[in-house]
Amino acid sequence: MAKLTDAEIAAGLAKLAGWTRKGDAIVKPFTFGKFAEGIRFVDRVAVAADAADHHPDIDIRWTTVTMSLSTHSQGGITAKDMKLAGEIERLLKG
16 A cells, blocks of 8 residues: 555545644544543544554543554555544544
8 A cells, every 4th residue: 555645645634624644644632521431432443443454553641542543564644544534533423
């Protein structure tokens, strides 16, 4: 899977509310009312990530969970990252 171009990344991010580019990754912080809510969200993301065989870097800080996606084997952002970000958004709503 090839890295996306800057234009492709910008187009993908335009469809993903709150996601931004940070170097060779796309990132988004998610804030929850309670610590346990964030942990339950991370658990749902973990199941989806295993199913996709593509895993985000996850930073948990009290009620804020930050997801960071990059395809390390390709050295940057690929369609796999955009797809998983979309799935993470779906999991947030459901």
